[in-house]
Amino acid sequence: MKIAFYGSSLVSAYWNGAATYYRGLLRALAEKGYDITFYEPDVYDRQKNRDIDPPEWCKVVVYEGNVESLKRATEQAATADVVVKASGVGFEDDFLLEQLLRDARPEALKIFWDVDAPATLAEVRGAPDHPLRGALAKIDMVLTYGGGDPVVDAYRFIGAQECIPIYNALDPQTHQPVPAEPRFTADLGFLGNRLPDREARVEEFFLDPASRLSDQTFLLGGSGWQDKPMSQNVNYIGHVSTRDHNAFNVTPKAVLNISRASMAENGFSPATRVFEAAGAGGCLITDYWEGIELFLKPDEEVLVARDGRDVADILAGLSQERAKEIGQRALQRVVAEHTYAHRAETVDLLFRRHAENLEAAE
Incomplete structure (x- = not known):
């Protein structure tokens, strides 16, 4: 199953608090057999401050911070079974979501993955015409990295078909006991x-x-x-x-x-x-x-x-x-x-349930 994931950055944690979350979760999904491509814009000097090389378990595509490059990147979503738009990508987020919903195949699982739900929801509440409100009808599920019932209820209230928290966790391959310095x-x-x-x-x-x-x-x-x-x-x-x-x-x-x-x-x-x-x-x-x-x-x-x-x-x-x-x-x-392997089990079940529902509807 192919995943096209559009986020802030996988290779740089520079002004990018979601990096650890992305790395741990996507590595765990790759270990379960998913073919993942991560698309990230070259903005905020993140590429100049990389702290990891592109990993073997995920292809990384860096696109320039301009609209034409963004469009070329979203066209690749047409080859994916799962298309993910994360919050806080950092370049033309609303336009990116619009393009992904246009370019993704109708049968693809479309996900908005919110890595800062309180901030997103506050922004949406203050803007009745916010683009995310209209987009939620075309999005199959919202995943968040936290928030519990308050966030789930808030997302359902503004139109989400489904909202499920996928909490932060431990990646034992990168965070483990070491000698004191x-x-x-x-x-x-x-x-x-x-x-x-x-x-x-x-x-x-x-x-x-x-x-x-x-x-x-x-x-x-x-x-x-x-x-x-x-x-x-x-x-x-x-x-x-x-x-x-x-x-x-x-x-x-x-x-x-x-x-x-x-x-x-x-x-x-x-x-x-x-x-x-x-x-x-x-x-x-x-x-x-x-x-x-x-x-x-x-x-x-x-x-x-x-x-x-x-x-x-x-x-x-x-x-x-x-x-x-x-x-x-x-x-x-x-x-x-609480490792990312545990979290990936939940995500894998969600993805497979969607695929099974599609097959049953055909």
């Missing part, structure tokens, strides 16, 4: 780019605890924080390549996950970072969001903070021994239940 030594580490929907929560959950705990060290990685006021015990190291994420997650006593505000409000939206940290055996402190117990058990496999004071209290009372125990329990849980 001295450059990442800290009591608490946080890795994330500076984004408007996240900044206030980073202040509350990371920078404020740092100012309270002057005797502890904090490590901040990610782009855009260079002019952000922070206490002297915060070591800002800028962009951290994906090849260093395992060491970043396992070296500090604990690492912090901070959901964007919209993700926390919807719940059931574990960030990629949750599984990356657990997969490395790191001790994770996360902000609270509804549904976390479906993925990791609070106080045993993950530590949960409702505000910055909680983070400070947890960190002040956390021993190295307990941190290691929590990290090991989290690793065991995600390997047993």
Whole structure:
């Protein structure tokens, strides 16, 4: 079965938080026998900042950031059994969706795969004439990487025939325990780019605890924080390549996950970072969001903070021994239940069910 997948980027994680999700899930689907081509535009300097080579398990087609190149790319959808348009591709997203629905074969399974459903839904709610509203009638299913019932209900309300969450997970081939690296030594580490929907929560959950705990060290990685006021015990190291994420997650006593505000409000939206940290055996402190117990058990496999004071209290009372125990329990849980191989089983069933329904209708 051939899949034509149109997304932001598979080969570059530069300003592209969906890269890990794409890689883990599509690799798992390829291992199940799917023939996958990933189409991505050459925008935002992603191609200049590749962190992996095109993989053997997926063909990667990079098209130029202009309309003519986009049209040539979407024409290739006519050869696919499954056509996927992801959210947030980054170049002419609405036009890309329109072209794909035009170029895909009538019998092909057509999917809108939303990797940031809260943002997409907020945009659609504010625009009664949003192109996605009209397109949903031609789309067979919406898949999302999180959101639970609030997102499912919202998508059905605006016209989706079917909406199913396919959650983030662990890719054991890229995220696993590694030796600690001295450059990442800290009591608490946080890795994330500076984004408007996240900044206030980073202040509350990371920078404020740092100012309270002057005797502890904090490590901040990610782009855009260079002019952000922070206490002297915060070591800002800028962009951290994906090849260093395992060491970043396992070296500090604990690492912090901070959901964007919209993700926390919807719940059931574990960030990629949750599984990356657990997969490395790191001790994770996360902000609270509804549904976390479906993925990791609070106080045993993950530590949960409702505000910055909680983070400070947890960190002040956390021993190295307990941190290691929590990290090991989290690793065991995600390997047993939350890998991309598990997620691919669900996706494979959805694809096969659609194919069976088509055959029955003929």
